[in-house]
Amino acid sequence: MTMPISRFPVPELSALPDDIREKILAVQEKAGFVPNVFLTLAHRPDEFRAFFAYHDALMLKKTGNLSKADREMIVTATSAKNNCLYCVVAHGAILRIYSKNALVADQVAVNHLKADITLREKAMLDFAIKVCLDSQTVGDSDYEVLRQHGFDDEDIWDIAAITAFFGLSNRMANVISMRPNDEFFLMGRSPR
Amino acid sequence: MTMPISRFPVPELSALPDDIREKILAVQEKAGFVPNVFLTLAHRPDEFRAFFAYHDALMLKKTGNLSKADREMIVTATSAKNNCLYCVVAHGAILRIYSKNALVADQVAVNHLKADITLREKAMLDFAIKVCLDSQTVGDSDYEVLRQHGFDDEDIWDIAAITAFFGLSNRMANVISMRPNDEFFLMGRSPR
């Protein structure tokens, strides 16, 4: 049995605009499968393009002090606060890969205060979760704490923007019932 | 005295990439001033481009049953739930213009249940606010209510996506202390 991956129609690859199809095929080539977010959001090509342009600007950014694992840790922890099944499972998998740590994704998804992370990472997640759940009260003291852990203002923008962007993604995934690919659940769990 | 419009550096127009500067000048030409969101987000050109591509895909979309006033009403009501000063003031102004109604923006910002809106609009905002605050519980019954008010599934995607996108915008505005232009406060308030 195949479970639906979205409440909305999922386009055939052949029916998609060339740029979108090519992006999807490139991902498939690299990952070995097509993450469902690519297929489900392709229902709206213009939004798809903007979504992934935004995603890539934040997650593939070459500058700043956030590692790729840091970014995925932010996504995993904040998506858990938004109870987004797709993002916790998919980005939890990517976090395991990037961090080469089989345990940390489940840890930060359940309770980042009990995770095996550094004080710097904890401060990063404290802030991300505040942006996620209570951005209205963010202020000077939050900036100050992050600076004390070595983050500069551009890093703070990055943490906030990643959180804000995946807050968008979480809401879309929840509304359309985006289903994570089965592959993600097991990725990065085995010791090497 | 001029108040800062962002915690982050605001680039000079002359220092911006051509496409961004041209977009900003076009807005200025049309509106008579440059809304601060264009200047403050230009700090990050790649994110700027993705942000406005997403924005335009949702807010300038020509199809579907949501009017321009509907879209702005969603933005105003949900931004109030996120306590985002910039978006409530700026999009409240645009809502007054599009709806030719001087009162409705303040009404939906404070309490949409007491606003002079139709049952269809109320259902639209009920759903948008649920996506904003509690997307994890969105399900079949929410879709059903909206369909009973004449919204089809593509409209439901639009309501959710507008809410999700401005949730991103709200969080960025709160984190960087984006200040609304003084012009917005008075726009569309005078009877004609």
Next chain:
Amino acid sequence: MTMPISRFPVPELSALPDDIREKILAVQEKAGFVPNVFLTLAHRPDEFRAFFAYHDALMLKKTGNLSKADREMIVTATSAKNNCLYCVVAHGAILRIYSKNALVADQVAVNHLKADITLREKAMLDFAIKVCLDSQTVGDSDYEVLRQHGFDDEDIWDIAAITAFFGLSNRMANVISMRPNDEFFLMGRSPR
């Protein structure tokens, strides 16, 4: 079309007890219109008299360090927390008049942490909002913070009492669907 201003019967001026009719006519003389709170609450003359006696004791008080604008700022900010359309709109208007500031009412209604207010005013609103939403935890440290900003104990009583009184007003307005007069929306918005 005239919208109803209350779920309950609104008495004719001529049918009211003399003291109440005279109070209403005096307000009309001064303001140029009768704010709906006078008409809607006149449905219960005894409660009307007590309500306005309490209101005047707090808002027309001549002593202490709270300015008239301070008092209206407290009302506007806390009424927004209670999502009371009448009080945010009506007292926001009065706040604009007393403060000679066209922007501050919308600012404190959406997010007082982003408003153009002094640290003293911010401390005043922090406390008022705590009394509004979580009075059970008010204690020594709250008094201490306010004293550091120059408020004495009588001022603290004033802030609390204004918040508490308008919490009553907010609940009544929400329950009876008290509608703000259209006049309030535009008052005090134009620069002079």
Next chain:
Amino acid sequence: MTMPISRFPVPELSALPDDIREKILAVQEKAGFVPNVFLTLAHRPDEFRAFFAYHDALMLKKTGNLSKADREMIVTATSAKNNCLYCVVAHGAILRIYSKNALVADQVAVNHLKADITLREKAMLDFAIKVCLDSQTVGDSDYEVLRQHGFDDEDIWDIAAITAFFGLSNRMANVISMRPNDEFFLMGRSPR
């Protein structure tokens, strides 16, 4: 040892205006002691007069379908939601007296859904608690439920107004640390 009954100065009876002193002496005559709310609020004579005028208009009202026990039950249940020690203890005592029921006050203070009350009383408290905690969402369906239990619109106003008024009282008591008289704790507890 005598515990302070307020953070603020408590006036001597002899120093009070005549009308206030007489009201207090009358209460003492009837109750056998002076409830502390009279002494603590006498710190502000004008507010005292308005407070008790409002109180009496709501609690001594002769018309309508709410019994005196109903009124005290509303006060006890909603004051518990506001964690107001003075009002839960003092009005719980009066509720025991009026209802001739030694158990009901503690029951509704802890969880009205488990109290020995009628369905009509439960509907009354459900509504009062909604007005207390979430008045912004009160609407048609709330009125409808109450009407089905035999309450008319004037009764609904009464329930709301009592809740709103004691919300004011709860906040003042919490801020000034108003202490309930020891007498209240035992009143009405013994079977007769």
Next chain:
Amino acid sequence: MTMPISRFPVPELSALPDDIREKILAVQEKAGFVPNVFLTLAHRPDEFRAFFAYHDALMLKKTGNLSKADREMIVTATSAKNNCLYCVVAHGAILRIYSKNALVADQVAVNHLKADITLREKAMLDFAIKVCLDSQTVGDSDYEVLRQHGFDDEDIWDIAAITAFFGLSNRMANVISMRPNDEFFLMGRSPR
């Protein structure tokens, strides 16, 4: 009229296993009546035995710095947060007995911040309430505060375990509508 004490069948004493019947008779001998928790939970003998073994391990423990009154104060305050009628009433009664204080149970049930308790007791209840409502954020700083008030780590375990155990009890009592015996309401209220 006798009110039901549980939604579930309440076994006859004669139908119970010997060990349970004997335990119940011993309690009756000592207290003069059988608290309903013994009768209602006897519906499930194995769970009954584990429940009271756990209860006795925590509440009859001879070591450590928590007095019997401390333990009952924790139960009363946290059960109020869980709105558990049985536990607030029954353990409030026992608290009055052990503390020889007729007022403190009602005080901590309504608002421990306004109760006549020591700073040590307040810190104990602050922690217990955090464990009750937000255990996920308990961390080093909570331990530190308690140590400053003279609690050692074993005492901290005791406070947490009592809170956790009665959280179980509160949920069972709420689900089965466990009714407190009338006797509890009056116990320990009279001055001696």
Next chain:
Amino acid sequence: MTMPISRFPVPELSALPDDIREKILAVQEKAGFVPNVFLTLAHRPDEFRAFFAYHDALMLKKTGNLSKADREMIVTATSAKNNCLYCVVAHGAILRIYSKNALVADQVAVNHLKADITLREKAMLDFAIKVCLDSQTVGDSDYEVLRQHGFDDEDIWDIAAITAFFGLSNRMANVISMRPNDEFFLMGRSPR
């Protein structure tokens, strides 16, 4: 490096009372390792005995309509609401084993409304989560919904008791920072 598994001393097996050591050795024999909950709670032998007696009464119960997978699903979903790392990870693993489903544990931990579960299971978890987070409002209508899904009253007791018991466990684990064994993270994830 070995991470601590508790803030409290963890006893050596050899130092434990015989019955506890034997229980632990039996678990080790069966599972291949000793789950940390046995070692960390052995710090308090009497509580250990009561804890596991209660656990076994609920989780090894032979009667009723809840399968072993049902029981573990309740534990996983409610422990996630309490942000208990130990229980989500350990019982999620056991749920994968019992259900022979590699995905369902992560699904119900993040958002049971998006999990691949039956309507009966969803009703069971809806109720368990209500008992976990808001037991004070459980009432007739909750029982009615469960009966419509084929649960009888004894099953309802089971769901509530399992939720209540693991609420105790969650709080203890959060307070003592109980660490899940690394083994749990990977258990039951590979397709067979």
